[in-house]
Amino acid sequence: MAEFAQSTARAGLSSLPARIILAEGWKRRAIAFVAGALGALALPPFDVVPAMAVPLTTAVWLIDGAAGEGGRGRLGPLRSAAGAGWWLGFGYFLAGLWWLGAAMLVEADQFAWALPLAVIGLPAVLALFPALGFALARALWSPGSLRVFALAAGLGAAEWLRGHVLTGFPWNDVGMALAQAGPLAQVASLIGLHGLDLAAIVIFATPATLIDMRHGARFRPNAAMWTAALLVAGFAAFGALRLAMNPTEEVAGVKLRLMQPNLPQDAKFNPRNGPDILRRYLVLSDRATGPERTGVADVTHLIWPESAFPYILSREPQAMAAIARALQGKILITGAARVEGDGGGRRGKIFNAIEVLQGERIIAFYDKMHLVPFGEYLPFENLLRPFGVTQLVPGIWDRGQGPRALAAPGLPPIAPLVCYEAVFPGEATAGGEARNRPELLLNVTNDGWFGQTPGPWQHFAQARLRAIEEGLPLIRVANTGVSAIVDPYGRVIESLPLGVEGVIDGGLPKLAPVTFFAHHGWMAFPILWALALALAAAGRWLA
Numbered sequence: 252m253a254e255f256a257q258s259t260a261r262a263g264l265s266s267l268p269a270r271i272i273l274a275e276g277w278k279r280r281a282i283a284f285v286a287g288a289l290g291a292l293a294l295p296p297f298d299v300v301p302a303m304a305v306p307l308t309t310a311v312w313l314i315d316g317a318a319g320e321g322g323r324g325r326l327g328p329l330r331s332a333a334g335a336g337w338w339l340g341f342g343y344f345l346a347g348l349w350w351l352g353a354a355m356l357v358e359a360d361q362f363a364w365a366l367p368l369a370v371i372g373l374p375a376v377l378a379l380f381p382a383l384g385f386a387l388a389r390a391l392w393s394p395g396s397l398r399v400f401a402l403a404a405g406l407g408a409a410e411w412l413r414g415h416v417l418t419g420f421p422w423n424d425v426g427m428a429l430a431q432a433g434p435l436a437q438v439a440s441l442i443g444l445h446g447l448d449l450a451a452i453v454i455f456a457t458p459a460t461l462i463d464m465r466h467g468a469r470f471r472p473n474a475a476m477w478t479a480a481l482l483v484a485g486f487a488a489f490g491a492l493r494l495a496m497n498p499t500e501e502v503a504g505v506k507l508r509l510m511q512p513n514l515p516q517d518a519k520f521n522p523r524n525g526p527d528i529l530r531r532y533l534v535l536s537d538r539a540t541g542p543e544r545t546g547v548a549d550v551t552h553l554i555w556p557e558s559a560f561p562y563i564l565s566r567e568p569q570a571m572a573a574i575a576r577a578l579q580g581k582i583l584i585t586g587a588a589r590v591e592g593d594g595g596g597r598r599g600k601i602f603n604a605i606e607v608l609q610g611e612r613i614i615a616f617y618d619k620m621h622l623v624p625f626g627e628y629l630p631f632e633n634l635l636r637p638f639g640v641t642q643l644v645p646g647i648w649d650r651g652q653g654p655r656a657l658a659a660p661g662l663p664p665i666a667p668l669v670c671y672e673a674v675f676p677g678e679a680t681a682g683g684e685a686r687n688r689p690e691l692l693l694n695v696t697n698d699g700w701f702g703q704t705p706g707p708w709q710h711f712a713q714a715r716l717r718a719i720e721e722g723l724p725l726i727r728v729a730n731t732g733v734s735a736i737v738d739p740y741g742r743v744i745e746s747l748p749l750g751v752e753g754v755i756d757g758g759l760p761k762l763a764p765v766t767f768f769a770h771h772g773w774m775a776f777p778i779l780w781a782l783a784l785a786l787a788a789a790g791r792w793l794a
Contacts, residue, residue: 268462271309272316280338283313287342293428294347295708303428304455306339310402311459313339314389329386336385336406340378347423348374350704357516357700377413377420384409396460396473397790403452403783410448411776414675418624421674423709426451430716434490435483436741439719440766444676445776449783450486454479499738501758505661507726508550510536511734513752516699522561529570532559533577535754544756547581551661556730557586557670557697558603565590565606565613575611582660583608586669586695589616591649600649603627605667605695607659615658618651619669621678654678656689662759663690666723670696673714673727677772680721688769690762692717692725698749699731707733707749715741720772722763739763 274282290306292299317331352370355362388405392398406425414421426447430436439447457479463471512531518524536553537546547553564570564587574583589604602618622628627648657665666679666689673679673694680689694714698707711733718725718737725737732749738760745757768775 266462268312268459271312273319274316275319279313279316279335282309283335283338284342286310287339287344288346290343290425291346291423293431294423294705295431295712296705298431300428300432303425303451304458306343307402307425307452307455308459310336310339310385310406311399311456314385314392314398314402317389329389332389333382333386337378337382339385340381341374343381344374344377344423345371347705347709348377350701350706353702353704353706354700380409380413381406383412391784391787391791393787393790393794395790395794396457396475397786397793399453399456399460399475400783400790401787402456403449404780404787406452407445407449407776407780407783411445411780414445418621419675421445421676422713424448425455427709427712427716428455429486430712430719433487434494435486436716436719437490437493438486439716440493440722440763440768442775442779443720443768443772444716446779449776449779450482453783454482494740494742497740497763499740499742499744500761502663502761505552505759506550507736507755507757507759508536508544508547508553509726509728509734509736509747509755509757510553510555511729511732511747511751511753511755512556513731513750514699516697516730525561525567525570528559528561529573533573535752537577538754540754540756547578550581550756552582552584552659553578554693554695554726554728555583555585556728556734557695558588559585559730560587563588563590563601568611571608571611574608578608580610582662584659584693584695586697589618602651603648603669604651605657605669605693607657609660614660617653617655617657617667617669619648619672620651620653621672621675622648622650623671654680656687657693663762665689665691665693666721668692668694668714668717670694670698673710673717676717676720677768679717680723680769688765690723691759692721692723694725694727695729696727697730698733702731703750707731711735715743720766720768722766722769724760724762726759736760 271282286306286309290303292302313335314332317328317335349370351373352366355366355369384406387408388402391401391404393401410424421444424444426444429447429451430439457475460473460475461471510532512535514528532555539545543549584605584607587604587606589602589606590599592599604619605617606613607615657667659665668679679692696710698710701707711727714725714727715737718739719741722739724739727735732747732751734755735746736744736755736757738744739762744760745755747753747755
């Protein structure tokens with residue numbers, strides 16, 4: 252550390268890298284927190300992609316400084332790196348997920364007490380993952396430019412763990428910055444979200460290596476710089492070529508109508524509003540949008556959002572009859588609660604489902620399998636319920652069996668995704684076996700819990716990335732937005748923004764050839780992670 256201090260003195264302590272590296276105590280924690288928070292600007296709806304360089308470049312300098320700030324002993328630098336990772340992660344998740352607090356205010360009389368847990372508590376817990384990632388990176392650290400691969404190995408592993416531990420929460424992974432970067436997002440068809448995480452870490456952390464503090468803070472081209480430049484150039488060329496060679500084509504004979512009712516969340520679950528809600532749906536669904544779309548008569552399939560009714564549709568024959576009369580024989584696909592068994596006692600089950608209606612019959616269904624913790628089920632229920640803790644959505648939701656395809660007359664095989672299920676890479680198509688491959692992603696959701704916040708835009712971006720990964724078109728229908736038709740290359744063909752009532756009319760894009768990720772997705776991350784680990788080890792060997 253003494254040698255490093257001398258080199259920074261020669262470079263001038265006023266230099267930004269030196270100030271970050273030598274920062275201690277509250278200054279070090281504040282730098283990490285602010286850098287993490289600025290990284291959230293790379294996420295929707297802001298999409299300032301270069302902003303992700305702020306936390307990742309700062310991360311390199313913070314881990315550089317862990318050797319001095321952590322004190323003596325082998326564990327000192329690891330503790331210091333973990334502390335910096337926690338504060339950086341806390342800032343990132345706080346700035347990126349604060350909107351979760353809006354859900355606590357929908358029924359404020361019951362859940363306002365949980366507002367600090369959603370806004371501060373969850374980011375504090377999630378920050379444990381980058382803390383672990385920074386500590387692992389520090390264990391692999393070297394003084395040269397190849398230390399960015401140590402960061403990729405450590406933080407990349409932490410992001411993968413965050414997507415899998417306790418059912419996973421892969422929301423706002425650092426790789427989502429590349430998912431918003433135009434043609435660069437197309438590489439997700441090869442490496443998926445967690446592969447994007449590794450690439451994003453290398454690309455956005457590399458600026459830290461261009462200033463060599465050991466040689467008077469001079470600009471020095473290096474292996475990390477050339478690797479990052481080749482990644483960006485290669486991703487851009489691959490993406491531009493893939494988009495140029497594959498214009499959007501539509502399936503013949505399919506005319507879709509997506510209905511976005513923009514219902515207030517506090518009205519949506521009130522059973523007394525049931526008749527008014529159904530009337531609103533039917534009137535809006537039959538709205539004329541042009542000479543070729545004068546109403547339901549001019550479409551083949553009508554799609555409504557998640558949990559469309561404040562009652563069990565199958566137990567409301569009058570509602571079923573009204574829908575049948577209005578649809579004139581057309582197919583309705585809708586989110587709905589589904590009951591199996593008596594529905595009221597211990598033997599009954601209730602699912603958050605997608606149902607396919609033809610006439611007055613429910614002819615197919617899919618039950619949501621990936622429930623939202625604290626939203627649709629209560630983890631550690633026996634411990635928490637005696638203290639008055641309940642889940643946000645009334646009732647006890649059961650977990651469906653899946654993933655499995657959903658069949659609807661006139662449509663190709665559907666991979667159904669209810670709300671939160673759209674954030675998990677690789678799950679929708681059950682391994683992507685070519686012979687059983689679905690040809691359409693259908694995501695129904697209710698983001699009305701979160702109002703006019705970044706949350707619904709982030710949710711849409713993740714669903715759109717699933718289309719690129721799988722090479723499948725995406726039909727997304729949301730209560731308050733964002734609803735859209737997206738082709739298998741992630742191009743948004745039609746959309747309705749957040750907070751707008753309306754309908755989308757459009758065709759069904761054809762699927763793309765099976766992607767590498769869809770067929771071999773499980774291979775991409777471990778191979779790339781092993782490569783990052785090998786390069787990090789090479790950096791230590793060459794030091």
